[in-house]
Amino acid sequence: xxxxxxxxxxxxxPEGENLVLNCSFTDSAIYNLQWFRxxxxxxxxxxxLIQSSQREQTSGRLNASLDKSSGRSTLYIAASQPGDSATxxxxxxxxxxxxxxxxxxxxxxxxxVNP
Amino acid sequence: NAGVTxxxxxxxxxxxxxxxxxxxxxxxxxxxSWYRQDPGMGLRLIHYSxxxxxxxxxxxxxxxxxxxxxxxxxxxxxxxxxPSQTSVYFxxxxxxxxxxxxxxxxxxxxxxx
Numbered sequence: 001x002x003x004x005x006x007x008x009x010x011x012x013x014p015e016g017e018n019l020v021l022n023c024s025f026t027d028s029a030i031y032n033l034q035w036f037r038x039x040x041x042x043x044x045x046x047x048x049l050i051q052s053s054q055r056e057q058t059s060g061r062l063n064a065s066l067d068k069s070s071g072r073s074t075l076y077i078a079a080s081q082p083g084d085s086a087t088x089x090x091x092x093x094x095x096x097x098x099x100x101x102x103x104x105x106x107x108x109x110x111x112x113v114n115p
Numbered sequence: 116n117a118g119v120t121x122x123x124x125x126x127x128x129x130x131x132x133x134x135x136x137x138x139x140x141x142x143x144x145x146x147x148s149w150y151r152q153d154p155g156m157g158l159r160l161i162h163y164s165x166x167x168x169x170x171x172x173x174x175x176x177x178x179x180x181x182x183x184x185x186x187x188x189x190x191x192x193x194x195x196x197x198p199s200q201t202s203v204y205f206x207x208x209x210x211x212x213x214x215x216x217x218x219x220x221x222x223x224x225x226x227x228x
Contacts, residue, residue: 004157034216043119043205043219051214089158102173103217105157 002027002094006106013080014114021075021109023090028068031093035064035075038087038108047088048075052095080113087111117141121206121220128196128227136191136223138206144218145211147189148173149181151202152222158205164189165211196227 003026013019023033032051036044048057048064050073056065063076077084087110091103122137140147148163160173164183178200180192189208193200203224207217 032214036219041222041224043221044207046216046218049214049216091158102160102163103158107155107157 002030002092002104004090004092004104004106006088006090006109008109009107010110010112012112012114015080015082017080017113019077019080019111021077021088021090021111023073023075023106025071025073025092025104027094028071029095030068031095033064033066033073033090033092034103035062035073036089036091038089040086044089077111080111082113082115084113085111119206119208119218119220121204121223123223124221125224126226128193128225130197130227132196133192133194134196136193136204136206136225138189138191138220139187140189140206140208140218141187142208142218143186144208145186146217147183147206147208148217149179149189149191150205150207151175152205153202161191161204193225196225198227201225201227 005024007022034049035047038044050057050066061078066073087108089108090106119140145166149161150158152158159175162181164170170181203222205222206220209215209217
């Protein structure tokens, strides 16, 4: 059974730091992996989606990498800003999810960027 | 585009009451789903639909019903609310192609007393 773990659960950094959020999964047979952002009381916003055949994706100050063989993904945030404060969720789609489109979710990393 | 909309934003129910959580999307997505989010448990799939007239169960379907009469709407019904259904509910939609991301609504916070 696929399980997704995110470390650390919470992170507090000063503004301007480069930081790395970690996501690990137990079964390497995945279709894709996604990183989402969730602001308090709000829905989820997709940040980056990495297909199983890809190694990384970049969007602005965000870079996500995927290493299927080791069951790991990292989300790198460059030059962090207070506006980056949110919970970051990692989700994998199993290769055999079929029509279920089921995403298996980590519990998230709560990030606070202090001015 | 409004994207995915959900109503109400917040609701308080008494045990045994029924209600319907509304979800609508204007992106012509075939796939729609309902999740619940609970502290320490992450998001869990309740029900999903791959098109009008087609629905199926996710991992935690008990106590919930859904229907999909149009592409745009996917309501979630609680027939007899229980305190264990206190949660935040998210609706999501996406194209049918598995490689696409899902778009989420802002959520409905439900408290069952």
